[in-house]
Amino acid sequence: MKIYLFDEDTKEYQGEENAYIDPRESQKQGTEVYLLPPNAVFSAPPAEQNGYARIYDGGWQYVVDNRGKTAVNAERGLFEVDYIGEKDGDTIVSDEMRAGLDNGTLVIDDGAVVAKPAEMKAAEKRTERDGLLSLTDKYMLADFPVSEEEREEYCSYRQYLRDIPETEGFPDIAIKSFDEWKGA
Numbered sequence: 698m699k700i701y702l703f704d705e706d707t708k709e710y711q712g713e714e715n716a717y718i719d720p721r722e723s724q725k726q727g728t729e730v731y732l733l734p735p736n737a738v739f740s741a742p743p744a745e746q747n748g749y750a751r752i753y754d755g756g757w758q759y760v761v762d763n764r765g766k767t768a769v770n771a772e773r774g775l776f777e778v779d780y781i782g783e784k785d786g787d788t789i790v791s792d793e794m795r796a797g798l799d800n801g802t803l804v805i806d807d808g809a810v811v812a813k814p815a816e817m818k819a820a821e822k823r824t825e826r827d828g829l830l831s832l833t834d835k836y837m838l839a840d841f842p843v844s845e846e847e848r849e850e851y852c853s854y855r856q857y858l859r860d861i862p863e864t865e866g867f868p869d870i871a872i873k874s875f876d877e878w879k880g881a
Contacts, residue, residue: 698729700737703753707781710742710751750781763789771808818868825872826861833858833875854878 698716703709716739722730733739742751743759750762763778767790770776775790775798786808790798794810797803801821804813835841836851843851854875864870873881 698731698739699741700731700733700739701741701753702734702737705736707750708752708754709781710753710757713741752781766790767795769805769808769810774808775805815868819862822868822870822872823862826858829872829874830855830858850879851875 699713700716701713702711704711714737716731716733719730719732731739738753740757742753742757745751746759748762749759752758752760760782762781763783764781766778768776768778768787769790770784770786770788772786778787778789788809790810794803798805798810802813803810804817805811806814833851833855836843836848837855857878858872861867861870861872
């Protein structure tokens with residue numbers, strides 16, 4: 698006779714063992730009676746199923762098992778799932794969501810994965826533009842060793858950079874480096 702063990706807290710199936718005969722009860726009843734320890738049952742759990750844990754709660758049942766996956770919620774932000782089942786407010790991060798978070802097209806806002814807001818994209822583009830402007834500051838100094846023709850090119854490039862926020866499609870545009878702009 699087999700017994701099937703489950704975890705005291707999670708109720709998750711832990712394995713099987715051979716049951717021991719209770720000699721005293723078996724003698725009283727005239728038939729074999731088996732001992733049943735705490736957190737064990739005589740009924741076998743269902744077959745293992747990918748993505749589910751087998752739980753004993755008055756009977757065996759399948760419960761979604763997302764342990765080890767990444768999820769997001771308002772309280773914890775982005776985290777690794779460490780529990781069996783589903784919790785309200787938790788969203789499992791799909792491969793598509795992960796790719797969007799990695800490439801910056803998606804962000805986490807109040808526990809949800811959402812498209813990056815236009816104002817956030819605009820701020821990032823302005824920061825990128827400001828960095829490129831800073832790289833060209835030295836060319837505007839009168840004593841920097843550059844020809845007047847080159848200084849004019851940098852001056853025109855800087856105007857291109859300043860006009861970026863007014864460009865059609867902003868902030869979903871690529872900002873050109875000086876060399877890219879000059880070669881265009």
